[in-house]
Amino acid sequence: MSNAPTALAFPRPLGDPELETLFQKARALRAPADPETPEPGEGRIFVSIAAFRDPECQKTLVELFEKAARPERISVGLVWQHDPVEDAAYFDLQPARRDQVREMRLDWRDSLGVCWARFLAQAMWRGEEFYLQIDSHMKFEAGWDEILIEDLRACPSDKPLLTMTPPPYLTPGDTLSDLHPGILRTDGFLEDGSIRFTGLWLQEPLQRAVRLPFLLAGALFGYGRTIADVPYDPYACFSTEEISYALRLYTHGFDVFAAPRRTMWHQYKRDNRVKRGAAPDARYTQRMGAWTTRAFHRFNHSTGHTLVLDAPVLVDLDLFGLGEARTLAQYEAYTGIDFRFKRVTEDCVRARFVPDVETIAQFEVPVLDDPAERRPALVEAEEMLLREALAAWETPRLVEELVTLIIEFDRHRAARVDGAPQARLQPDREKLIADFSTWDRYALACTLAKLSYAVHLMNAVKAAAESAGAPPRDGVAAAG
Template sequence: METKSCKRRGMEAFRAKRFEEACQWFERALRAKEGGESQTAALYSNLAAANCARQDYKAALRASERCIRERPDWIKGYYRRAEALVGLQEFEKAERALLSALELDPEEPGIREMLAQVTQQNDRIEGARSTKIPQKHDTLPYWSKSQSVHELTQELQNLTNAIGAIEIATEGELNVLSKSFPGKSVEEMKASLRAQANEKRALLASRGSPDPAGPPPGIASSPHTDPTDTIDSALKPERSSNLPPFQKIRCKVCGNIVHRHMKVCTSCCLPLTDSKFFEPCFDVPIAGGEVPIYQQSKPREIAARSGQDALGPNLSKLRREACQPPQSRGKGRDESKGSALSKLRKRKTHGVTKQTTLFGGVGKEDNILTAAYTRLGLPSATGQATLRKRYFELHMEEHPDKGGEAEDHASLCEAYNCISQASILESQNMHKQDADAECRAQGSSSASARIFVAMVCYRDSEGIRTIEHLLRMASHKDRVTVGVLWQYANTEFQDVTRYFTEVNILTAEIENRAVNIPDEGERQKYLETCLPQQLKLQQREQAKEIASHTRKSLPDDLQAHVREMHMNFLDADGSAYSHHLLEQLWGGEEFIFLIDSRVRFVKGWDVLLMEEHSCCPSSKSILTGTCLYSKPQEDLGTAAEEPADNRPPVITAVGFSRGGVPIFSGQRLKEVPQQPKPTFFWNPSFSFSKAEALMKDVRYDPHMAHLDHGEDISMAVRFFTHGWDCFCPRRNVCFSSDSTPYRKNLWDEDHRSGYRLYAEPYESSGTEQEQDLKSFQRLSSRRRVLQLLGAPDSDASQIDLGIHGVGESRSLESFLSGSGVDCKAGELHPHARCGGLPAHALAFGPPPKCDR
């Protein structure tokens, strides 16, 4: 009965054009697993239709394929597949799907009508290819006709970067690349890449999509205009002058570089629909520049000897002392709620608890950590990677939204929290002892305030340069300690992957050659022959990445100021968990400074921050804001070049994500204030406060995984309700220094490798099981944020947030009314869009509304 009820409600939501809600109901009906193949196939068909309606064509394609798998003789599955493929601009595949449908029912008028439209579109593409670029048909890759506009645009950008990379390549790199272009000179290699780029431009032009670099000569613009052409109209006054052509724009607030057709800044989320918020970018450097390599190290040795492993057990003291908490930490949170962590801190016996009901009835004399590991079905001292993987497997099985019991899910979360906090306490105690011993050895005064700088670096070679510049620009380097979590490819891949840019360029060229080999056996033989060359280049690129993600690459006099953790980037699942792991590196420093991995600093930033913090009119103050852009400089011994307009930005709300979570940006103040300006909002890329804020009152929530929006607002709410006040500083002490237009991130990784190396692009997100797990993690994390904001999802169960919920010093209602954020109605009041300030206080006025 549950399946029929969910299907009925899904159909009602679909008719009311609430497509996201309809998808949730159809998915819930499928999870109920009631009914036969016919009922299941119908649900997958409905799910595909709902996903098409909300323009999530990849999800629609997956649902349609499941529908065909359930009922191969049903025409509707092939029709849904064709709809999804048309949305992905893969018209040739859509035509094949429709022909398969006609074999089942040759008289179906809807199929025949759609087939005529798709065939016409295919003919238009073929005509554009033959008339606009006079080349042989067999030189085009076989997948070009079926790629989406987004994929074509991305490949065109990669080819452009490859041409630039060849111009600055070393002799050794040219020797490697020349194996893909036998007998060709450098100019001939570039000519080959330019020819491929022209093919992509032709396809883009034939589909009515603007070329990132502008249409080539002789190709007329398509009558179908892009929705983002408002940017072109905004730039008309500038284009009419003698400015050279450009394909990138730079956000005036954060300095991030994006394509000129982007509507929103990908860094600070500022809407880029008005020319006053961005400027043309003519000096975009080539991605993939050289990184200083630590020559005396081997890939696996660096991580082994340069610091602790974030994913290793690191629980030797736990095994000996059963994680006895250090007495020097003083009183913690309110322990009246009786959580597992509170019991761990309260116990007076040596690692033994008298609690008999903890984690489902463990014996009286059992150790609390052993009980927690038992709850997760793992042996004691299991590493963090295995622990987290097991936790999320059980999380998906036992979550109330999946039909589990709330009590069982609560005990699972308590067990995970207990193990995580025990590991953090043990590691913090070790670092605190080392820091105190170092202070005594140097004769430093205990009254001197120390700063712990926390940084997460995800596959970014700029991270090591940021650390070096930070330490060189500090007035009191001896009082600054950096804690960094390196997330990178720290284990050797046995197969060729798509995780490295240079390898991808070589793989694309091999693909282009392979498609011109008519014999399947010969084609496979050729691909196998190329594998050693691809692996060799991959090992070289990985060695570069490993060498740039260790403190050993720093000068000798700076290495002692860095504590580090190493983590495989495939185990990363978002900022919240990464910052949760960084808590292990804190050694009792009085202040904490959160920064991004691409930042440059002014001279004496540490003194300036301390002075700014002392000017805040609150004893529990947090300095936060967004970083302005500064041109990156090669000399790390000089201070950051401050922009001419150095007015500090304040954080403002600009809209809501598709999931209903507020998103934020930065806006410059009209004048430099006399005192730090109060704000309700918070930014994890720039935050300076006393250590109690993040190490005692408001700990990072490790249960939020794969969350794209929500970390900032959830932490702001928790800070406010725990009595902390956020302020915008009067002066900018650090600046964003993004030196490349592309920056790797967790969500853009292409997971095709090994035998799946040449799979279809839409399979790049991983296996179906992996995608389902990540999708549920993202959904449950978003619902966790909405529950925290007092706007719970109507289809979600209420869960106990425990120590990661709101505080008791102030009410949630006070925050919502003061900040102007109304998540229930999905509205922003005027003062939310101005950061709580009058509109005339901002340099550009309130930012334009960002559509949900």
């Protein structure tokens, strides 16, 4: 550990001066039990908590220390977004090891979301060997720290992380579920363009650490170096948080595994959560709206859905972008997610990125199996395989095939309307070639795969119609 990083640092100041000020303030925070300079962090655990007006937060801190096998090795980085008057009672309950908590208190009206807060919490890391990120409404299994360390070390990866799908606990009464954590799945993209994950709880614990492409941000455990290697993007937002971080970790060479054993519970139905009334702070609402809008543009740019040139959207993306150990294309092939056109394969929705998922969990997928449910935008596995193959082509070949296909589509369109006046767009081949030659190669492969597969479907319909005796229609030549 002598050469391991002991703090989160960047080669230059952050592009947002206000954020840079808060970052440096968080880095300088010390708990009463902290030494002046970081010590070797072998065996120590840094726990990141971002709390937003949460009456469970202090209870979570008490549980965290009381249920640990070795509470003396735990340090907490807590970002408390609160109202100094209305929320004062939440601080009455104090953990016995309060001197091991590094705490930044901020007025909730100044908050810019969960990713912003988690980033500031990471800034309080001081070289601890392990890193646990949780929400502020959790209960813990006795000996949770030893269980997580043992399970992490058993993962077959040089850069492992464990993600938990904590079963629920209910308040009042703190009733704990007897279910066990399982794996994660998704129902595809939502109307706003985000993609969220659902945890599957199990009757019996997993027998091994199962590799996953997704994670839950409120229950994540890994080595402390993860903070230095892939720090949280403070410019992300709640809706893009988990998919953005999972993709960034993957492209930086990290592997996420489903934790095989239960170590914690999560409060999902927060009946005792503070209410801000019918008229929340207008300035907070406006700032959060602008921050969230920018986060979506940033996410869409990073995943190839759109090209963004606005500097405020791209601020510090060199510090919080994708890695170079693996590619976006590899992640899409692994998961069955098509970020460019916001679609998913059926295998993705059925969690078949886990090869033996049927032996692990039996579950229903209403968005696919219930006709009353709205189906997600799906992409056929064959198109994704075609995209994977085309990604190996060089740019000139991709451009030539794409331009040829577009011109063929135009000819086909004109034929369908029987040569009506102005039916053809008559695209300029040389101009198209010049335009597409400026595209990213993978963007060309994705677009060519989509159009080529559309041609395949059109030609299949044409062949079926002709075999049924319908008058022949003009076909389109596929790329190849």
